[in-house]
Amino acid sequence: MRRHETVAFRVALLITRRREDAEDASQEAFLKAWRALDRFRSGAPFRPWLLRIVANEARNRRRSLGRRRELQPLEIDEVQFEPRDVDPMPEDRLLSAERRRELLLAIERLSHDDRLVIGLRYFLELSEAETAEALGVARGTVKSRLSRALERLRQVMGAER
Amino acid sequence: MPRDPTRSPGNPPPGATGGGEAAQSELEAKLEAELRDLARAVEFPPTPPLAEWVVSRLGDAAAPGRGRRIPVPDLSRLRPVQRGALLAGLALLTAASLVIAAGLGIAGIRIIVGDTPVTPAAASAAPSTPPRSVAPTAPSTGDRLGVGGAVSLETATARAGYRVLIPDDPALGAPDSVHLDTEVEGGMVSLVYAPRPGLPETEAGGVGLLLSQFRGDLNQQLFLKVAREGTAVLPVEVNGGPGYWLEGASHFLYRAPGIPGEAAIREMPLRTVGNALIWEQGDLTIRLEADVPLETALRIAASMDTP
Numbered sequence: 001m002r003r004h005e006t007v008a009f010r011v012a013l014l015i016t017r018r019r020e021d022a023e024d025a026s027q028e029a030f031l032k033a034w035r036a037l038d039r040f041r042s043g044a045p046f047r048p049w050l051l052r053i054v055a056n057e058a059r060n061r062r063r064s065l066g067r068r069r070e071l072q073p074l075e076i077d078e079v080q081f082e083p084r085d086v087d088p089m090p091e092d093r094l095l096s097a098e099r100r101r102e103l104l105l106a107i108e109r110l111s112h113d114d115r116l117v118i119g120l121r122y123f124l125e126l127s128e129a130e131t132a133e134a135l136g137v138a139r140g141t142v143k144s145r146l147s148r149a150l151e152r153l154r155q156v157m158g159a160e161r
Numbered sequence: 162m163p164r165d166p167t168r169s170p171g172n173p174p175p176g177a178t179g180g181g182e183a184a185q186s187e188l189e190a191k192l193e194a195e196l197r198d199l200a201r202a203v204e205f206p207p208t209p210p211l212a213e214w215v216v217s218r219l220g221d222a223a224a225p226g227r228g229r230r231i232p233v234p235d236l237s238r239l240r241p242v243q244r245g246a247l248l249a250g251l252a253l254l255t256a257a258s259l260v261i262a263a264g265l266g267i268a269g270i271r272i273i274v275g276d277t278p279v280t281p282a283a284a285s286a287a288p289s290t291p292p293r294s295v296a297p298t299a300p301s302t303g304d305r306l307g308v309g310g311a312v313s314l315e316t317a318t319a320r321a322g323y324r325v326l327i328p329d330d331p332a333l334g335a336p337d338s339v340h341l342d343t344e345v346e347g348g349m350v351s352l353v354y355a356p357r358p359g360l361p362e363t364e365a366g367g368v369g370l371l372l373s374q375f376r377g378d379l380n381q382q383l384f385l386k387v388a389r390e391g392t393a394v395l396p397v398e399v400n401g402g403p404g405y406w407l408e409g410a411s412h413f414l415y416r417a418p419g420i421p422g423e424a425a426i427r428e429m430p431l432r433t434v435g436n437a438l439i440w441e442q443g444d445l446t447i448r449l450e451a452d453v454p455l456e457t458a459l460r461i462a463a464s465m466d467t468p
Contacts, residue, residue, distance in 0.1 A: 005208050005209075005210070005211045005212060006205075006208040008211065009205075009208045009209060009211065010205055010208075013205065013206070019206050023209045026209070026211055027209070027211055027214045030211045030212070030214070099195070100198070100199050100202055103195055103196070103199050104199065104203075118196065122193075122196040122197060122199070122200045123199075123200045123203050125200070147189075150189055150192055150193070151189075153192065154188060154189070154192055157192075
């Protein structure tokens with residue numbers, strides 16, 4: 001059960017970009033989901049339904065609170081994603097810590113929407129269906145948004161070489 | 162890594178066009194691999210206890226007085242397929258142990274959470290059972306279930322401190338035995354139904370349905386212990402009153418003698434026979450146990466509804 005709390009919270013976090021707002025949004029979303037349980041039509045999987053509620057709540061919160069401060073492209077004093085120091089394994093495929101930081105900073109420079117779709121698909125490993133629910137778009141749109149986000153990410157990384 | 166432009170990468174980008182498509186796909190695949198590697202190292206802030214918060218919020222909204230109720234959506238009308246998905250969903254939203262630990266129970270039954278259910282002692286005798294003269298090696302149904310000695314329905318109805326409710330369900334028919342436990346304040350009347358079509362035989366052997374009722378407002382010494390894992394607990398509304406549906410049968414009903422000053426609860430497990438529907442109706446607390454789905458239990462309960 002805890003896994004689902006975690007995914008819900010992290011979806012809210014990627015959308016609101018503020019820990020406090022994410023806590024409020026995910027809590028509110030769980031409460032709404034409870035109350036809406038009798039409207040949940042089975043046959044559909046449960047988690048995408050839950051994540052849609054979380055994402056809506058997070059988006060509402062972001063819309064009403066976000067304008068109060070201009071979000072900088074690099075939010076260092078906000079939620080900070082810290083790459084852990086993983087034990088180095090003798091494999092050339094693993095990224096060095098420096099490379100990881102570089103990649104993370106490049107992601108932070110993307111637009112909110114690009115960061116979000118990358119975060120949902122890669123950091124949270126949501127399925128395409130779940131990502132679609134969290135973004136509030138069709139599944140095909142997820143594919144194209146992700147593709148464009150990756151393209152822009154590549155450009156940012158290329159420009160920094 | 163050999164660069165083979167004719168080999169398609171694992172995740173070819175849709176919508177990519179142009180002559181450099183293969184090279185672009187190769188680059189994108191590399192980037193995706195790097196993102197997956199980065200994902201393993203990303204650290205998120207700790208997840209807050211969302212389920213606990215929901216329960217405490219619901220508890221704040223609960224009605225005051227006897228047997229605080231969680232405001233719940235009416236799930237009892239749903240079809241079995243929907244119910245299955247919802248039980249899973251419910252478990253996701255509010256862990257059973259949290260619901261119970263928040264103190265939201267049923268009048269007359271304190272619900273506690275334990276890690277492992279205690280194995281009920283074989284044939285633990287109910288104190289009100291008089292010595293029986295038949296087959297001394299075979300414990301009576303009343304003894305096995307811990308519900309007291311068998312009596313006639315007339316006796317039970319006369320001696321109970323309340324109007325005894327009998328299900329009026331054509332598929333059920335009449336009970337096969339009636340039991341009275343006078344240790345419970347106001348008396349606990351239990352109806353036992355042998356297995357029949359629609360009522361499979363339960364663990365208890367020879368029993369298809371067990372239906373017990375007692376004055377919930379007069380009794381404090383009954384406990385329902387629910388295992389943390391493996392039991393789905395669903396709050397339901399039954400005949401207009403609050404109730405719980407317990408599925409998974411990892412639960413045991415205990416009676417603790419109300420002896421003042423006694424520190425330890427002397428557990429006298431009353432054998433449970435399957436899934437359980439427990440609810441408040443008027444002054445009564447009713448417990449319905451059988452190896453049946455929720456719909457069936459609700460149907461039987463509905464036939465006990467008082468206008």
